[in-house]
Amino acid sequence: MTPPKNIGVLYDWQAERGHRTVVHADRPADIAPGLGTSFDAAALATLVADTSAWLAAAGVERGSRVGIVKENHLDIQLLAAATARIGGLPATISALNRPDDIAIMLGKLEPAVVVIGTGALEKISRVENYPLAHVPHVVLGADPIPATSVRTARIADFSGAATPAVNLRPDDEPMMVTHTSGTTSTPKLVVHTADTNRAGTRVELLPIPGGVSNHRDTVLTSISFAHSRAYPFMIAQFRWAPANIVMVGDHSAAVAERMFERHRPTTVEATPNVYQHWVPIVRRRPELFGQVRMYINTFDTMHSSIARPFVEASRNPALMWGHSWGQSEVGPIALGIYTKRSLRPGAQGTGTHMNRLGIPWPGIAKVKVVDPVTMREQPRGTPGILMVKATSVCVDYLGDTDRWQDKRDGDWWNTGDYGTKDLLGRIHFLDRGVDRIEHSSAIEIETTLLERIPDAEEVVVLANGDDAPLAVVAMRDGTAFDRDHWTEITRDLPALAEPVVMPWADLPRTSTWKIRRNELRELLGENKVLAAHALDQRFI
CATH class of the missing domain: 3.40.50.980 (Rossmann fold)
Incomplete structure (x- = not known):
């Protein structure tokens, strides 16, 4: 039904x-x-x-x-x-x-x-x-x-x-x-x-083998339940009726560990920065994740070094990691599938970049890449702003209808995301348009730095006008950042400014735990990092 x-x-x-699905919360x-x-x-x-x-x-x-x-x-x-x-x-x-x-x-x-x-x-x-x-x-x-x-x-x-x-x-x-x-x-x-909302839920209502819950599953999610993602999640889970739905509103490691220990989920969904915050749990108690058959992340780009310990903790050889690309305004657009094999670490601190997503969902979303200045469609492999056509696009920004209209071009919606389409039509996400770095990708630099800096909890790379981008590094509690090895760590990366180290708790975050990059720029001061180019403000 x-x-x-x-x-x-x-x-x-x-x-x-x-x-008989039972829904569990982390508190009354x-x-x-x-x-x-x-x-x-x-x-x-x-x-x-x-x-x-x-x-x-x-x-x-x-x-x-x-x-x-x-x-x-x-x-x-x-x-x-x-x-x-x-x-x-x-x-x-x-x-x-x-x-x-x-x-x-x-x-x-x-x-x-x-x-x-x-x-x-x-x-x-x-x-x-x-x-x-x-x-x-x-x-x-x-x-x-x-x-x-x-x-x-x-x-x-x-x-x-x-x-x-x-x-x-x-x-x-x-x-x-x-x-x-x-x-x-x-x-x-x-x-x-x-x-x-139903158009944005169609993907999860498709009976994809292994991709939807079964009656034996225990599904755990730790996202913002105020976010549009929570609505299709509830609809889809009620449709497939797993044994248990575990809704963890408090993202802290202590609460998460308690809920994993009590319920032992078989599928897990969280935001990338929540997974980052949980890394000490999976390193210390990998058995809590041994039965997981599928991980999903939404809201932001995932880093392979963060996903890897969760993947390795699972005993399921067919485990899948679904990296979903979507937006509050649109819902799901594409999904990258990763496995234990594809997430293995590479040589010399390299690894898979998880911003390589699949093709847009057939029959649900279409994507084209346009030049950020002329807005003309780009050839395959050339980066630009990602535009999407879907029946799931929101009908307004309440109180900001002019901004909603500005982001539309006929039937196409300006996602504000920057990326490419390859010859097979697959999406490669590079950056938010407002945060883009010319001839490179802040997301890919962050992934590499997280691979190479032991015990880094977060790395944020900020575009810096015509100057070299700036990396902001947050270390896990009790660990120090080794500046002596910075040159070696960045040897094959685009030129970067001398990094700034600050506590994880001081990084300004949204309700979905994304980094407020503009606010971080303000905290650092204009003498440290320049604001994004005015042209890119169109894509906010």
Whole structure:
């Protein structure tokens, strides 16, 4: 059976099927802290319906916009479903965003109600002239509400409210709002309909042998559940009904180790920087990953030196690593498949560059490469801006429609990514357009440096105007960076400036743990690294 397009009835559909999938969270839900951390389909459907009752009592009506701003957890998806169930438009906003950015996004949303965690409320309370103080803010969790002028309420204030009838919006109208990662500026609010979200889920609904979950699988994901990726993930997993779905909202190594030990997943999905943060776990306790048959990474480019210890820890000889290329605005575009053999280290600190992706998904997405100045299509092998045509492209940037229109060229969407297509039509990702390095690739340089610098937790290579690019290196706790070997390490790489070493915790990150490169440039100062060329700002 095909799942419904609208997330508002997804959980009812799952409960009606009678499958025994159990969803596990790493901590109790903020919307129902007394219900524990494990939920069968019936419990999730009931929780979504109950949540729609207090949302309606708080003022959510058909057509209302609802801001959902909270700490990362499964219940972000439940709140969105409950809002859509009664015809509201949920906007899921990660609490990891900067306070000013949260305020800006909520201002563009113009919500009737804001559902918010105490940590996020404390953040926006520090924003000068916060424009939505008059809007009801339903505060989650049991922690005391911080002193604020914002109008607040608790879920308990609406106890006993009747569950409203299902009142879905048409499939071609906005169903959900998420946001971009915001690596370069304030995240943009991405609007998807049930139709565009389903178009972005088509890949995962294909019965690809070994590529979808089976009833014996335990699927673990540790991503931002406020992100658009989380919606097709839930739909697809409910369709294939694995034994367990493990949703790890806290990316810390301690929590991850506990969840891996308890559930022993067979498939794992996380963002590249989360995998990087988990490397000490897999090195110290490889047995926790021995049963994994498939890894997936989304959101950003993966480095082979980070993937390798996870791949080597698995006892499955047919293990696959799926490196997905997509965007919040588009969904999946292409997928690179890697194996134990293809990820073996090369000689002299070299290895596979995982930015070599496959062909665009047939029948789902088309990709062309254009010159960044003339926007004319490039011949095979010549780098340029990657443009995509797909029915899954978002229908608007809420509050920034002009920017959404600027990124369209007829049916083609400007991804802002920079790369090539080879003679076989395969995508080779080089850099974000705004971060590109002439005649090279920052991503490939980073991969090589991570191979060659022992115990490096992160390496970020920044374009530096006409000067040599700058590498920023973060070492794992307790290890020192060996500057004496820098010349040897970079012997066959493009010229690089003297590196900057800084703690991992000081690297500015987005809600999906991508590096905010523009903010990092600001931290380093213009005397260290120049901003990207103004021309490339078109691709943000």
